[in-house]
Amino acid sequence: MRERKQPSLPEGIMDVQPSSVRTGPALNRDIQTKIGQQLRAIYDDVVDQGVPDRFVELLRNLDREKGKGDRGDEDSTE
Amino acid sequence: MSRDPSVRDAMPVRDAMLAAVPSLRAFAISLSANVDRADDLVQETLLRAWANIDSFEPGTNMSAWLFTILRNLFRSEYRKRRREVADSDGSYADSMKTQPEQSSRVEFEEFREALAKLPGDQREALILVGASGFSYEEAAMICGCAVGTIKSRVNRARTRLAELLSIESIEDLGPDRELRAVFSGSSGS
Numbered sequence: 168m169r170e171r172k173q174p175s176l177p178e179g180i181m182d183v184q185p186s187s188v189r190t191g192p193a194l195n196r197d198i199q200t201k202i203g204q205q206l207r208a209i210y211d212d213v214v215d216q217g218v219p220d221r222f223v224e225l226l227r228n229l230d231r232e233k234g235k236g237d238r239g240d241e242d243s244t245e
Numbered sequence: 246m247s248r249d250p251s252v253r254d255a256m257p258v259r260d261a262m263l264a265a266v267p268s269l270r271a272f273a274i275s276l277s278a279n280v281d282r283a284d285d286l287v288q289e290t291l292l293r294a295w296a297n298i299d300s301f302e303p304g305t306n307m308s309a310w311l312f313t314i315l316r317n318l319f320r321s322e323y324r325k326r327r328r329e330v331a332d333s334d335g336s337y338a339d340s341m342k343t344q345p346e347q348s349s350r351v352e353f354e355e356f357r358e359a360l361a362k363l364p365g366d367q368r369e370a371l372i373l374v375g376a377s378g379f380s381y382e383e384a385a386m387i388c389g390c391a392v393g394t395i396k397s398r399v400n401r402a403r404t405r406l407a408e409l410l411s412i413e414s415i416e417d418l419g420p421d422r423e424l425r426a427v428f429s430g431s432s433g434s
Contacts, residue, residue, distance in 0.1 A: 198407045203375055205356040210376035213271035222266050225288060226259045229295050 258298060261307040262291055268308065268377055269315055275372045276319045278361070286322075290315040309379065312387045316369070359409040363402050370398035371406075 269290060273283035293314050294301070301310055360368060366388070373384040374395070381399075385392040 194411065195407060198411055199403060202356075202403060202406050202410065205353065206360075206371065206376045208353070209357065209360075210271045210275070210372065213274055214267040216267065216270070218263055218266045219270075219284065221284070222287065222291065223263065225291060226263055226295075229292075230259050 258301075258307075262294065262311065265308045265311050266291075269311055272312060272372060272377060273315060273319070275376075276316070276365075276369065286315055286319055289318055293318065306383065309383045309387055312373070312377070312379075313389075316387055355410065359406050362409060363405055367398045367402035367405070370395050371402035374399050 266287060269287050270283060273286040273290075274280055277283045277286060290311060294311055301307065363371070369388065370384060373379045373387060374381060379387065381392050381395050385395045388395065
């Protein structure tokens with residue numbers, strides 16, 4: 168893990184060594200868990216919206232065209 | 246069925262593409278930070294994929310293939326437009342269908358802001374691995390780089406996010422002011 172750089176701090180503050188309290192691996196683990204959750208929450212919120220109609224429509228049309236043109240003219244979108 | 250499985254079975258291809266759409270959108274939104282733009286990207290990706298379906302190897306990961314196309318499209322567009330419409334505010338919020346409750350709303354905003362501060366390649370790697378659920382190998386394929394590069398990007402992204410968020414969460418925990426000072430001092434970039 169990454170060690171904390173202590174920037175210039177007033178004397179007294181150094182006495183409260185946070186590593187002995189609630190930091191280092193423990194806090195870091197908590198934060199990493201939270202990061203994972205938040206990341207998925209953001210992502211899944213969009214995923215849960217499903218497939219917007221425009222894409223269903225789009226693929227249906229492409230499929231239909233393909234069926235019509237069969238193999239011939241399929242790479243017009245170059 | 247036995248004729249040419251790669252192109253003939255239009256139904257499965259279409260279904261596979263449709264199935265990938267929700268995830269493609271989520272990825273596109275994370276890249277472009279703009280919902281409309283993201284949907285255009287997805288649309289272009291589908292068109293491109295459809296036109297080049299012959300280059301898709303059946304049996305391989307359709308989703309990863311589509312992500313690769315989308316990412317490349319975004320990259321080339323990005324280079325062109327230099328992201329002139331990057332509305333980093335409200336973009337995710339707009340994309341939210343359900344409004345989270347107040348407290349998590351704040352947390353969510355903080356997280357979104359922190360995420361936005363990451364360099365693009367780190368954010369992208371983190372999302373592919375941490376949210377889209379791709380393996381490091383797949384993410385490397387999608388980004389066209391080495392697996393080790395993806396790993397280090399993900400690690401740097403996590404470290405940086407932890408630094409950015411730890412300031413907030415320490416305040417949430419409400420420790421003494423001194424302790425807080427140590428933390429905020431220590432996370433300076």
